[in-house]
Amino acid sequence: xxxxxxxxxxxxxxxxxxxxxxxxxxxxxxxxxxxxxxxxxxxxxxxxxxxxxxxxxxxxxxxxxxxxxxxxxxxxxxxxxxxxxxxxxxxxxxxxxxxxxxxxxxxxxxxx
Numbered sequence: 364x365x366x367x368x369x370x371x372x373x374x375x376x377x378x379x380x381x382x383x384x385x386x387x388x389x390x391x392x393x394x395x396x397x398x399x400x401x402x403x404x405x406x407x408x409x410x411x412x413x414x415x416x417x418x419x420x421x422x423x424x425x426x427x428x429x430x431x432x433x434x435x436x437x438x439x440x441x442x443x444x445x446x447x448x449x450x451x452x453x454x455x456x457x458x459x460x461x462x463x464x465x466x467x468x469x470x471x472x473x474x475x
Contacts, residue, residue, distance in 0.1 A: 400460050428452070
């Protein structure tokens with residue numbers, strides 16, 4: 364009887380500890396490629412990519428729009444979770460894109 368109880372407890376522990384986590388929206392690379400430094404304005408940027416997770420205001424009319432995505436999906440109790448992440452930082456000067464940088468697990472290309 365002790366062995367059955369221990370087995371049930373172990374199975375409950377193994378299956379109850381796994382859950383998925385997702386934060387932000389996945390960044391579409393095709394939409395990012397539409398950003399043209401010196402041409403794309405803030406309204407076009409927001410209509411293309413959506414509202415940024417964070418806006419940092421700097422000096423002299425400079426702003427930084429930050430888009431982030433993170434997902435963690437459990438695979439098996441004996442493996443690490445599968446993780447995916449992306450981060451896009453867009454720097455605007457006087458309402459127009461000056462430069463941007465994108466990084467992520469599947470976006471190793473950094474573009475400025």
